[in-house]
Amino acid sequence: MKSSPSSSGISRRVIVSTLAVLPALSMPLLTVPVRAQSAAQSDGLSSWNDGATKQAITEFVARVTQPGGPDFVPPAERIATFDNDGTLWIEHPMYVQLAFALDRVKALAPMHPEWKEAQPFKAVLEGDMKALGAAGEHGMAELVMATHAGMTTEEFQKIVTEWLATARHPRFKRPYTELSYQPMIELLAYLRANGFKTFITSGGGVEFMRPWTERVYGVPPEQVVGSSIKTKFQMRDGRPELFRLPEVNFIDDGPGKPVGINEFIGRRPIAAFGNSDGDLEMLQWTTMSGGVRLGLIVHHTDAEREYAYDRNTSFGRLDKALDAAPLNHWLVVDMKNDWKRIFAFE
Amino acid sequence: MKSSPSSSGISRRVIVSTLAVLPALSMPLLTVPVRAQSAAQSDGLSSWNDGATKQAITEFVARVTQPGGPDFVPPAERIATFDNDGTLWIEHPMYVQLAFALDRVKALAPMHPEWKEAQPFKAVLEGDMKALGAAGEHGMAELVMATHAGMTTEEFQKIVTEWLATARHPRFKRPYTELSYQPMIELLAYLRANGFKTFITSGGGVEFMRPWTERVYGVPPEQVVGSSIKTKFQMRDGRPELFRLPEVNFIDDGPGKPVGINEFIGRRPIAAFGNSDGDLEMLQWTTMSGGVRLGLIVHHTDAEREYAYDRNTSFGRLDKALDAAPLNHWLVVDMKNDWKRIFAFE
Numbered sequence: 118m119k120s121s122p123s124s125s126g127i128s129r130r131v132i133v134s135t136l137a138v139l140p141a142l143s144m145p146l147l148t149v150p151v152r153a154q155s156a157a158q159s160d161g162l163s164s165w166n167d168g169a170t171k172q173a174i175t176e177f178v179a180r181v182t183q184p185g186g187p188d189f190v191p192p193a194e195r196i197a198t199f200d201n202d203g204t205l206w207i208e209h210p211m212y213v214q215l216a217f218a219l220d221r222v223k224a225l226a227p228m229h230p231e232w233k234e235a236q237p238f239k240a241v242l243e244g245d246m247k248a249l250g251a252a253g254e255h256g257m258a259e260l261v262m263a264t265h266a267g268m269t270t271e272e273f274q275k276i277v278t279e280w281l282a283t284a285r286h287p288r289f290k291r292p293y294t295e296l297s298y299q300p301m302i303e304l305l306a307y308l309r310a311n312g313f314k315t316f317i318t319s320g321g322g323v324e325f326m327r328p329w330t331e332r333v334y335g336v337p338p339e340q341v342v343g344s345s346i347k348t349k350f351q352m353r354d355g356r357p358e359l360f361r362l363p364e365v366n367f368i369d370d371g372p373g374k375p376v377g378i379n380e381f382i383g384r385r386p387i388a389a390f391g392n393s394d395g396d397l398e399m400l401q402w403t404t405m406s407g408g409v410r411l412g413l414i415v416h417h418t419d420a421e422r423e424y425a426y427d428r429n430t431s432f433g434r435l436d437k438a439l440d441a442a443p444l445n446h447w448l449v450v451d452m453k454n455d456w457k458r459i460f461a462f463e
Numbered sequence: 464m465k466s467s468p469s470s471s472g473i474s475r476r477v478i479v480s481t482l483a484v485l486p487a488l489s490m491p492l493l494t495v496p497v498r499a500q501s502a503a504q505s506d507g508l509s510s511w512n513d514g515a516t517k518q519a520i521t522e523f524v525a526r527v528t529q530p531g532g533p534d535f536v537p538p539a540e541r542i543a544t545f546d547n548d549g550t551l552w553i554e555h556p557m558y559v560q561l562a563f564a565l566d567r568v569k570a571l572a573p574m575h576p577e578w579k580e581a582q583p584f585k586a587v588l589e590g591d592m593k594a595l596g597a598a599g600e601h602g603m604a605e606l607v608m609a610t611h612a613g614m615t616t617e618e619f620q621k622i623v624t625e626w627l628a629t630a631r632h633p634r635f636k637r638p639y640t641e642l643s644y645q646p647m648i649e650l651l652a653y654l655r656a657n658g659f660k661t662f663i664t665s666g667g668g669v670e671f672m673r674p675w676t677e678r679v680y681g682v683p684p685e686q687v688v689g690s691s692i693k694t695k696f697q698m699r700d701g702r703p704e705l706f707r708l709p710e711v712n713f714i715d716d717g718p719g720k721p722v723g724i725n726e727f728i729g730r731r732p733i734a735a736f737g738n739s740d741g742d743l744e745m746l747q748w749t750t751m752s753g754g755v756r757l758g759l760i761v762h763h764t765d766a767e768r769e770y771a772y773d774r775n776t777s778f779g780r781l782d783k784a785l786d787a788a789p790l791n792h793w794l795v796v797d798m799k800n801d802w803k804r805i806f807a808f809e
Contacts, residue, residue, distance in 0.1 A: 193683060270725055314685070327729045337539060338729030339660070339686075345726060350718035350744050357747045359725050366726070372696035379616055379705050380691060380712070381727055383673045383684030398696050401703045 161307050163457070164300040170455045173448055174304070177411045178311050181387065188409040192312035196386040197411075198378060198399060199305065201319035201326060201343075203392040203433035204415050205334060207296040209424040210287065212432055214325050215257075217280055221264035229263075238263070250431075261322075262363035266346055270324060270359040278328050291462070294333050299461045301390070301415070305334055308388070316386075318342045318378055320370035320395050324361075342381040344369045370395045375402035392417065397438040404445055412447035414438060419453040422463070507653050509803070510646040516801045519794050520650070523757045524657050527733060534755040538658035542732040543757075544724060544745060545651065547665035547672060547689075549738040549779035550761050551680060553642040555770040556633065558778055560671050561603075563626055567610035575609075584609070596777075607668075608709035612692055616670060616705040624674050637808070640679050645807045647736070647761070651680055654734070662732075664688045664724055666716035666741050670707075688727040690715045716741045721748035738763065743784040750791055758793035760784060765799040768809070 165171040181190040202208040222232070222241040232238035237256035240248035249256065265273065286296055305315050317336050319326060323343030330336045345366040348359040369377040375398050378386065388411035389396070389403035396414070404410040416435065417426050427435040442449050452459065511517040526534040527541065548554040568578070568587045578584030583602035586594035595602065611619065632642055651661050663682050665672060669689030676682045691712040694705040715723040721744050724732065734757035735742070735749035742760070750756040762781065763772050773781040788795050798805065 193677070196685075323726070323729065331539070339542075339727075341729060348722050348725060350721045350748070352747075355751075357721065357744070357751050359721060359748075375696045375703065375705060376694050379694060380669070381685075383669065383687060398703070401698075402696070402705075405701075405703050 161310070162300070162303050164303055166455055166457050168455060170448055170450055174411070174413070177388070177409065178308070180409055182311050190387055190408070194384060194387065195308075195311070195313040196316065196382060196384045197308050197313045197388040198316045198318040198342075198374075198382075198386045198390070198403065199301070199336075200391040200393070200396050200399070201317050201321055203417065204390055204396070205297055205301050205305075205317070206293065207286065207289075207423070208392075208433045209417075209426065209430075210432075212321070213293045214321050215260075216284065216293075217277070217325065218260045218264045220280060220284060221276070222260065225264070258365070262346070265322065265325075266361045266363035268361055270348060270361060273324055273361055274328050277325055281329060289460075294329055295462060296460060297333055298415075298456075299458055299463075300456045302334060302461075304390075305336070309335065313388070314340065316340045316342060316378075316382060318369060318374055318389075318399060320344055320368070320373075322346075323369075342369055342377045344373075372398045374399035378402065387411065389413070390415070391438070393433040393435050394437045395433075397441060400438065400441070400445070400447055404447065412442075412445060413450060414442055414447055415450045416452060418451050419456075419459065421453075422459050423452065425453075507656070508646070508649050510649055512801055512803050514801060516794055516796055520757070520759070523734070523755065524654070526755055528657050536733055536754070540730060540733065541654075541657070541659040542662065542728060542730045543654050543659045543734040544662045544664040544688075544720075544728075544732045544736070544749065545647070545680075545682075546737040546739070546742050546745070547663050547667055549763065550736055550742070551643055551647050551651075551663070552639065553632065553635075553769070554779045555763075555772065555776075556778075558667070559639045560667050561606075562630065562639075563623070563671065564606045564610045566626060566630060567622070568606065571610070604711070608692070611668065611671075612707045612709035614707055616694060616707060619670055619707055620674050623671055627675060635806075640675055641808060642806060643679055644761075644802075645804055645809075646802045648680060648807075650736075651682070655681065659734070660686065662686045662688060662724075662728060664715060664720055664735075664745060666690055666714070666719075668692075669715075688715055688723045690719075718744045720745035724748065733757065735759070736761070737784065739779040739781050740783045741779075743787060746784065746787070746791070746793055750793065758788075758791060759796060760788055760793055761796045762798060764797050765802075765805065767799075768805050769798065771799075 160175055162171060180186060180188040181195065183189055199205055202212050206213065219241050222238055226232055226242055229238070232242060237249055237252035237260055240252060241260070281292060281294060284293060285291060286293055289296060309315055315336055317326060317330060317334070317340065321343050323341055323345050326343055327338040327341050330341050331338065347362045347364045347366045349362055351358060351360055367373065367377065374396065378399065385406055386403045387408065389399050390413045391400060392415040400412040404412040414435070416439070417424050417433070419425060426433065427439055441447070506521055508517060526532060527536040529535055545551055548558050552559065565587050568584055572578055572588055575584070578588060583595055583598035583606055586598060587606070627638060627640060630639060631637060632639055635642060654661055661682055663672060663676060663680070663686065667689050669687055669691050672689055673684040673687050676687050677684065693708045693710045693712045695708055697704060697706055713719065713723065720742065724745065731752055732749045733754065735745050736759045737746060738761040746758040750758040760781070762785070763770050763779070765771060772779065773785055787793070
């Protein structure tokens with residue numbers, strides 16, 4: 118919440134600083150906390166530990182939904198945007214979509230004997246993660262195009278769906294869709310129950326997410342924004358199809374996130390949720406706009422139940438955004454202490 | 464409707480051909496027409512004359528919404544896409560957005576003395592429509608960039624809103640937003656009342672439409688797909704903004720419409736509404752997909768109350784799509800005979 122300190126603050130401080138930052142807010146000194154507290158008891162956020170973070174979330178929601186209140190936001194404008202990798206589901210030891218791409222290279226290898234000698238494919242087939250890393254961004258782009266393009270949108274959707282049904286996370290030995298964060302799923306539902314429209318705004322591929330986001334997160338395909346490659350409309354055997362081309366269309370990451378939000382949603386969010394520097398500009402765009410806003414960063418602090426990482430990591434690096442959080446009054450979720458459980462199966 | 468003839472068909476033929484095309488449909492020979500008829504009496508389509516076109520629309524809706532019926536479509540998949548220019552509002556004597564661009568050139572001319580001698584600006588300032596036409600697509604692109612780029616998204620929204628409040632159509636002397644088609648507004652509402660999610664998919668600029676589509680059509684910004692220029696995220700004086708660049712991002716027309724539908728909506732529509740060849744591929748993509756589908760073309764046949772045009776026109780040319788309509792069982796709305804009134808003020 119723009120007007121609240123980070124998760125290290127105690128309840129009292131949240132309330133006081135809220136009032137200090139917002140002089141317009143005169144009346145609800147007693148009302149808001151009471152409302153928030155009573156709401157918190159039936160908010161469905163049962164996987165969140167009680168504490169400053171949870172309270173700041175429910176206070177924000179109470180304020181923007183209070184009819185006639187100074188911070189009331191009409192339901193149509195209650196747009197909330199969520200990053201996906203590391204915010205809604207697991208991103209270690211590697212982005213799930215990268216695991217998909219590597220598996221696809223292995224599946225397609227028999228049709229590409231030349232891959233045995235050509236990087237970055239050779240590295241994938243030999244499981245040489247060091248050589249793969251050395252292939253850099255150019256190598257990653259080659260992997261993505263070789264595995265994500267060259268088929269119709271319907272065919273790709275089928276490939277993704279089948280892969281997700283069988284692939285397992287190397288540590289948890291479970292389908293990736295079970296490695297979504299239960300507290301965040303509860304938060305999505307809680308916001309929707311309070312009139313919010315929830316969107317995913319992810320650096321991941323939009324067509325990699327759309328086949329399952331409704332089932333897992335309750336977010337329908339038309340509310341998923343992500344990176345994409347170009348497609349081409351064509352008729353084949355008298356039937357129309359969209360063919361996926363090996364050409365980048367849009368990268369929904371970093372400064373691309375506000376661009377994508379404007380292009381695909383056309384409204385400025387009042388709440389944004391991320392976990393890495395790729396979400397920095399989305400958090401800025403959302404919270405630096407005048408009204409009461411909620412910015413939240415999921416900080417991976419639990420090596421035991423999940424992973425602990427921030428400034429030094431290949432996937433989901435959180436550095437600049439972590440520094441920016443206290444200055445902008447973004448909440449920082451301490452996974453270890455703020456979340457009662459991380460996964461639904463715990 | 465995919466399984467119905469064009470608007471020239473009579474009710475009986477609609478039913479018979481429907482059954483001929485869909486052998487899976489065995490039972491509802493009597494049920495469907497009865498349901499449709501009773502629905503038509505309270506459908507809110509009061510600006511539509513009774514007849515084959517209206518009946519085919521209500522029959523389609525009755526079929527896809529009948530729980531347990533063979534053609535039932537779950538609400539989440541009831542996506543309907545509408546072109547804007549010539550389908551939802553007037554596009555003669557020129558696209559409204561072009562009228563906007565010409566007015567902007569005049570408003571900005573004092574800051575651009577060089578425009579007095581440089582085409583296509585000279586033509587605009589002198590009202591020389593012939594010279595303007597001769598400037599071709601390249602000239603149009605220059606006009607668009609000079610009037611649509613070089614400001615923030617917020618500034619552009621303000622410019623559009625102010626222009627629409629004061630601009631008047633040359634023939635009807637009314638704000639353009641009053642020159643939206645009442646029967647189509649009723650159709651949008653009718654579909655929404657039946658669980659459809661209505662989208663605009665227009666060749667027009669998405670940021671030219673979003674400021675007013677909710678008020679005029681009941682379609683919120685996040686359900687508007689259109690053409691766009693690129694934007695850039697930047698901080699200015701410590702505040703984030705999106706700056707509009709003079710570079711095309713996406714053209715949502717012709718084969719771009721299915722591409723845009725897939726990219727922005729991520730679901731295949733079950734009903735599509737257009738009026739020109741720019742809608743051909745959207746109609747193909749929507750209706751050639753296996754199930755019961757509705758494709759509809761608004762045919763401008765009323766020179767007295769609006770305009771009459773199809774194959775020979777600069778704006779909203781309807782040629783290939785008109786030929787394709789009977790082959791694909793798309794409905795063709797005869798504005799003169801199918802619409803009781805065209806505008807709300809009639």
